[in-house]
Structure formats: structure tokens, C-alpha cells
Amino acid sequence: MSEADLALLFTALSCLALRVAGLAVAGALRADHPFVAWAAAVAQATLAAFVVLAVAAPSGALATLPLAARVAALAAGLVGYAAFGRRLLPALLAGLAVLVLTRAI
């Protein structure tokens, strides 16, 4: 087994443990329990931070896209979301289309 395989195996097991632990620990709680509400807020905030970073200060492959293209794609997606009756798929495709077009210019 190579190092990459070992790293994958241990990561997969650890990630499964996190998921099972969360479900097992909170399974007995009510949905409006403060601990559950706090965890939901943390998860939601993490997602928001992820999106802000991906658009404003990305690393890796996203960093090769110009900031103007990333912002234009985001704006097009949001405008599309409002224009297409709050439907996600057309909005997503509109954002990606603008990203491709902005890169081509």
C-alpha cells in the first residue's frame, strides 16, 4: 500500500468517524436544542466563509481566474437567480456562462 493509499484510508476513516459522531451524539436531542442550533450556525457560517474566500481570495486552480471574472460570474448567478424565479440550475448556468465569456474577452 502506497503512502497516498494510506493517507486516503486514514482520512476516509476519520471523516466517517466525524460524521457518525455527530449523528450519534445529537440523535437524542430536539431540533431546537441550543447545541444543535449552535452547530447549525457554525456549519452555515463555515459555508459562507468558504464562498467568500473562493470568490475574493482563492487558492489553487481558482486563483488562476481573474478577480473580475469571478465577481462577474457571481453577480450573473445572483441576477439569474432573481430573474429565473429563484431557480438554481438556470442561475448556475448563467454564472458559468459569464465566467467563460469574461475569460474569453
Added chain:
Amino acid sequence: MPTADAAAPSPPGDAAPPARRAARAGVAEALGAPAVAMAATFLAFGAAVREAGLPIGWALAASWGVYGMPGQLVLVQHAASGGAAGVLPAVLGAVAVNARFLPMAIALAPMFAAPRRARAWSLLGAPFVAITPWAAAMRALPGMAPPGRLPWFLGFGLASWLVAGAAAMAGHAVAGLLDPATRAVLVFANPLYFALLLAADLGRPGTRGAVLAGAAAAPLALVLPAAWGLLAAGVVGGTAAFFLGRRGGRRV
């Protein structure tokens, strides 16, 4: 976006049990925008795996076993660098960037409970606790009757999981056709999709505070070590939103 199909009365002629109808509604929901965003990202991931010199089976195992893109990318980068840093730092880095699975699972767990069903059944949902199914479930499940919630999540999760694995294998197979610029566009589909979900959440008083606080805390990730930055921003932003929301007399 349909959110309460599973709770709706069965249409005339649909004799399927409620659980199966809920699962089918979850599959249908997953095969729209979530599938497009997920397929694009995992296509780019498959290509990156091929570039790192790893086989197609590894791409599939990482997609299904880890099922959290930031952690998957840490592992690929580790392999591409020849693994010089050792296994432990790669595992710690990959698990840290995916540590959000814990609060996500905690937030979902109470919604999986149903009368006359052992709680252990909820653990079937564990492999699918990831951003896309979680975000969809947090929107759809509260409007659904409790018995249908877990089947809906399993339908949604399994469909997305299969799409992700198939896309990763396809990306590995056609890696030569995907230049870096194309890959970057594909990767962007993911945050763009999440941004649209968040825009929808801004209209809901219960989640607005956490979205805004998380966005405000994002710069923390730039000054902290990469593996922990995102988690720290989420914990700080989410905790602030939680306490502010309680002081304001409403749930966050």
C-alpha cells in the same frame, strides 16, 4: 425549489410507500443544479488525480470515502508532491479542512428521528454528510413529515454520491482534454452553487445571521494556517451569530 414533496399527499395512482416516495423526491432534487455543480467539480478533481500519477480507482475511492472536496484536494496535493511530508500531516490537514462534517451531522441528526424507528437507522446517512446534501436537507427537511426525512436524505445523498464518483472517473479518463483554464471554470461551479444557496438563505431570518457572520469572519482564514483557517472562521462567525440571535430573542 420544491421542498415539501415528500410531505405532500400521494398523487392519485402512486401506490409507492411514503418512504419510497420521499427517497424518490430526494433523488429528483439531487439530479438538478446540485448534480451539475458537483459533477463539474469532481470532473476537475478526477483530472487532478490523473495528473498526480494516481490511478482511477484512487479517484473513485477518494470521492466516495472522503466526499469533501477540500480534504480530497489536500490528499492529491500530498501525493503530487511525492509524499515527502509523510502520511500524518496529510491526514491531519485533510481531516481539519473537512472538520465541518461534525457540526453538519449534529445539525442534521435531530431531523432524522421519527416515531417507531430506531435511532441507529440515522447512521445510514453518515457517508453522505457533506456540504451539498447538508445544505439541501436543511432547506427541505423542516417542511417534511418526520418519517420521510431520512429516506429523502438517503435518496439525495446516494444520487449525489454516485454522480460525484462517476464524474471523478470521467475526469480521470479525459484529463488530457481539460486544460488548467477549463478546470478552473469547472471548480468555480461549486462555490457559485453554494453562493446561490446562501443568497436564498439570506431571506430566512433563522439563517441570515450565521451567513453574514461567517462572511464577516472569512478574513480570519487568511491569517491562520490554511488547514484550520476555514474552520476557525466558521466557529467564530457561527458562535457570534448564535449568541447574537439568542440575545435578539430568536433562534439562529
